[in-house]
Amino acid sequence: MYTLSYMNPQPITIIPITEARSMIGELTKQVSGNKYVILTKGGKPKAALVDVLYFQKLQNDLAKLYQKTYIDPTLLPYTREFSDEEIKEWEKEDQL
Numbered sequence: 581m582y583t584l585s586y587m588n589p590q591p592i593t594i595i596p597i598t599e600a601r602s603m604i605g606e607l608t609k610q611v612s613g614n615k616y617v618i619l620t621k622g623g624k625p626k627a628a629l630v631d632v633l634y635f636q637k638l639q640n641d642l643a644k645l646y647q648k649t650y651i652d653p654t655l656l657p658y659t660r661e662f663s664d665e666e667i668k669e670w671e672k673e674d675q676l
């Protein structure tokens with residue numbers, strides 16, 4: 581387990597999943613507010629252990645951002661509606 585601190589005033593705890601299994605209770609005590617734990621597998625980030633209220637706040641913030649999509653009026657001539665077929669094709673590609 582090691583701690584990393586970059587661009588986030590809170591240090592980030594990074595731990596392999598194999599080590600986290602035996603200390604999950606202790607790790608859940610460490611997460612609060614914007615403090616979180618990164619779980620790795622094979623040295624690569626796989627999941628994050630975060631405070632539930634913080635997670636809900638992030639979800640709400642994202643929902644608000646998506647509702648406030650702004651298109652510059654000068655770009656409107658370059659926009660178009662996409663057909664249902666195009667959208668279905670993209671959805672298929674996303675499932676691959």
